[in-house]
Amino acid sequence: MSRKVTIKDIARELNTTISTVSRALNDSPLISIQTKALVKKKAAEMGYRPNSIARQLRDGRSRTLGLLVPRINRAFFANVIHGVESIAKQQGYQLLICQSNDSVEEEEEAIKTLREQKVAGIIVSRASDAIHDDFYQEILDDGIPLVMFDRVAKSLNVNQVINANEKGSYLAVKHLIQQGYQKILHFGGPLSINVYQERYAGYVKALAEAHIPLDESLVFRTVLTQEEGQKCMKQILGRALSFDAIAAASDFSALGAYLELEKTGLSIPEQVGLVGFANESFTELIGMSSVEQYSVDMGMTSAKLLLEEIEGREKDAPQMHRQMVIVPKLVVRRSSQKGNERG
């Protein structure tokens, strides 16, 4: 029944004071080696465990990072979390994780909680329906270290870790064109989110470069999930729209399209070329070309950035806003190889 042992208990037991015990346990040079040994021995014996709540209260800082993502169980975010965790642990930080379920309300709520928990800093990727920014501005004003990744608020002057989404998308579409595809559909997301806006831009750019006129009727917004992808594909096939490839802003919508095409009996890549985005692990299995985002690295980079910022604040170094751009890589697989490419 060794209920909570505190340094007070140790002090009493040893006929000394809490200051001595505290210092001894923290290896303060003020304490003689003998007392240190004595105290430590007793502490172990009594099963003492430091109370970090008390410690945090006492000296302001909390060694806990807040991490907010739309959904924990999506491979991309799970990988980012994994990356963040590895760096955080290494530096002695804990992780408080919340999910917004892609809702701004929950996002704001989560931020509030994180702030009340007095986390040392926050890493966040925004909800897909995110519109207002005010609560982030507040964070910045209050001087709380913040890093946004992937889905960021561009209008905000804040540290961010992002993908060169436009480039990735551009590479994908260019590749399709080089393979001989001409009428390329775009399955995109809401333009209010930087990520989708940029991927769309890459699509536009690649077309322009190849002097293929942009046809807005080939562009579909908010086709992000597998279900949406499949449904959208079905509708398109229904109304006999002419096309020969799809550049999707999400692997999942690409997967939906893939399945529907297979069902309909259209052959990939002969009749329809396909490129997704994110290089989810399933893409390899079905031979789908995609764009690698280096999600684990994105997490690690975000964590490093945040920790640097935190350390910086502590020794109040000059403030700065950093932006890290991760360059994505096109992974070519069967789904987009018609075979016209030279080389």
Place this chain on the structure above:
Amino acid sequence: MSRKVTIKDIARELNTTISTVSRALNDSPLISIQTKALVKKKAAEMGYRPNSIARQLRDGRSRTLGLLVPRINRAFFANVIHGVESIAKQQGYQLLICQSNDSVEEEEEAIKTLREQKVAGIIVSRASDAIHDDFYQEILDDGIPLVMFDRVAKSLNVNQVINANEKGSYLAVKHLIQQGYQKILHFGGPLSINVYQERYAGYVKALAEAHIPLDESLVFRTVLTQEEGQKCMKQILGRALSFDAIAAASDFSALGAYLELEKTGLSIPEQVGLVGFANESFTELIGMSSVEQYSVDMGMTSAKLLLEEIEGREKDAPQMHRQMVIVPKLVVRRSSQKGNERG
């Protein structure tokens, strides 16, 4: 520059005391409606945010749950986390998440941290190389609510949420036999882990039931990852061991086998039947039969169990150890359908 506003600041501003402010903000019936309104208005105005660190210190309990998994970015665990989060949030709890990277040392370290953070309770799934239990016994002795899921320590008298692994494995192997497969390999894991021990038991049981003698040379231990699965398959094919099906304890090892078989030109399911375990999302894509584990539900159930335990402690209700067993479901797909089954 509204640095940390505390109730003290509000009190000063309002010419009253912190007790009044505290009570007002907490809607204590001791406070008149007018003062409440006044205080709340001022608090909002000053941008006050409660400091839950202080609150936690003051009244012992912490409204944070500790969650420890081998790896965050494995679909199964990511789903469990997702499930836990949804329940926790709903009840006003935060989540402190750690990963052990399947190492006992890191596991023990994480438990230590979680305890120092004074979490209200802990949910854990054990590392794959886990052997000793002592630090869990300590948790129990110290009266910290604990729930183990999936990979549990059976020897410990503790709340647990597990799969009927034996049943799941039994169903899988029985199904293979019914399909006409006879020489069934087993790709398993270390018997020190309940999960693999049970899946092996299911394999044994199904064979016995069908009067097929158990041949230990068909059983391979520690074949859990994709790489291991592929390597193992390769070796087996190399030495021309006679077999016609594989019952894997992991989807990943099954995947490895799948790829190697494909490479070698052996046809699935005609020449080799295949069943995995976990129903990872990729299994559907490649038509691999598997066993559904209901991972999100497992997380939700674990969280509920833990929260019940926590609430129970608070009103010291009689103690009890609960065990929830989730019944898995065999999902039959192409990879195991030779087509001999009647019906």
Place this chain on the structure above:
DNA sequence: CTATTTTTTGCAAACGTTTGCAAAAAATAT
């Protein structure tokens, strides 16, 4: 208008640490 009850407020302790400063003990110098 005083005495009593009820409502509202304030005082002070507690939660478990860390740490500046003063005090005591030990070591060194005279």
Place this chain on the structure above:
DNA sequence: ATATTTTTTGCAAACGTTTGCAAAAAATAG
């Protein structure tokens, strides 16, 4: 031996809350 320096210990405050108890203010009763 005493004076001085150095090493080691102890006292007490602080971090931001909540809450039992006493005190004050307001409302009601006599």
